[in-house]
Amino acid sequence: MSDVAVTWAKAQECRDKSGNRDRNAKDVLKTMAAWADANGEVWAAVPVLALECEVSERTIQRGLRALKDMKLLIETGERKVYLGRVYPIYRMPLDQGHASTVRRLKAERQAAWGDTDVTPAGGLGVTRMSPQDDTRVTPRGDTGVTQIGKEITQGLKPSSRACAAAREAWATKAPERVAPRPVERAWLTAIERDGLSHDQLLGAVLAAVGRDPDFARGKAMNLDRWLDEGRYEPWLSALPAHGAAVAPPVWAGPANVAVAVAGAMGPAAVSSYLGTAGWDDVNKTVLAAHAFAQARLAEGAGRALKAIGVSVSVGSNGSARNG
Structure with missing residues (x-):
């Protein structure tokens, strides 16, 4: 499962050739994204998709055809055999469209304000991302997968x-x-x-x-x-x-x-x-400026400080004393 694919799928706009929203295609896309690998490649058994979407297999097949027409699923030419049936392997174009729902909302706001650089392509309602978006999709912390955006130099470090x-x-x-x-x-x-x-x-x-x-x-x-x-x-x-x-x-x-x-x-x-506090490095103690500050820190953050081995006292001239 790829969090990037799921996030990407949720952000895409699925419209048919007449410009109408296709909710069935969107449901199929989101369900398939949950099975996609880090590169957006996925195969899906139609019976499994039908079960997960709670629709008929014919409805799933219509959704798959619609997604291919929308260029949101691209056949790789490879096949997968599962329980005696052959299924095509698709690729989701993660480098196109919106990287996330947040980025889509920003793009739509900019388009509404007359930003001509954000223009839906091909009448499909899929807005091609700016170079900034499609080159800086970062990996998710719990997947351990390197995603698109590899040209970000490893040596560049923030503060x-x-x-x-x-x-x-x-x-x-x-x-x-x-x-x-x-x-x-x-x-x-x-x-x-x-x-x-x-x-x-x-x-x-x-x-x-x-x-x-x-x-x-x-x-x-x-x-x-x-x-x-x-x-x-x-x-x-x-x-x-x-x-x-x-x-x-x-x-x-x-x-x-x-x-x-x-x-x-x-x-x-x-x-x-x-x-206004000092620090006693020997005793690992925060030296509050006065008794009120010491009481507030002990009451509000005492447990968190204790967890890292730090106490709070009223301090003066760099030495701790009990307040």
Whole structure:
């Protein structure tokens, strides 16, 4: 199964030659995408598709013919024999159309605003992606599959501090959803695509980790997929204009401390309580500026800090004391 194929299939617009939406073809495409490999190649037993879509085999065959007419399924010429029947192997053109639903929405908004560079091709309602889209689809963190976009230079690295802090923040809630190399490439793609600063993107990550209810429900996405699909956009608007939500510039101590506080209390707590705090490296203790700050940190982030072996005290002149 390829997450890229599934995401791609959901974003495509299936219309017949008259321009009418073909929901049957769309259902067949999405179902087949769940069986596709990393290159978008897939074969599908018609009886299996009929069972999964809960329709007749003839309905599936009509959907397959429609998808071939729409150029959303391309026959490779190879065949697969399954239970005595021969099925063609198809390829999904993952380098065409919209990479994701988010990218499709952006393209449609631009087209509505008169952007002549985004034009549906061939009357099929399938908008060819810009070079930026079709060269920067990153791998998904839990598939281990290299997807299109291989020309992104491996040596190009985003700000190691900001990207590392984002990975650490995500890992405090969903450690299995962070794959360093895919995240680094998705991070760089987001920076280049939307013209963001590293601190802006980090602030959005910290805001999402701190307040997105999906983390509490155990439904967090892979961080690289979250970046690739532009899921950070709503969190950018939630950041203070002066950027107080960004952790590293206001905290001189270890980055994982800022990440833990931001994840438990929100990014604003980093500037409010860690911005005036010191750090006792010997005792692994945050030295809060006053008793109130110490109480708020202990109450709001005590468990998260304890998990990384850090305590909180009221500090003065670089030495810790109990508050």
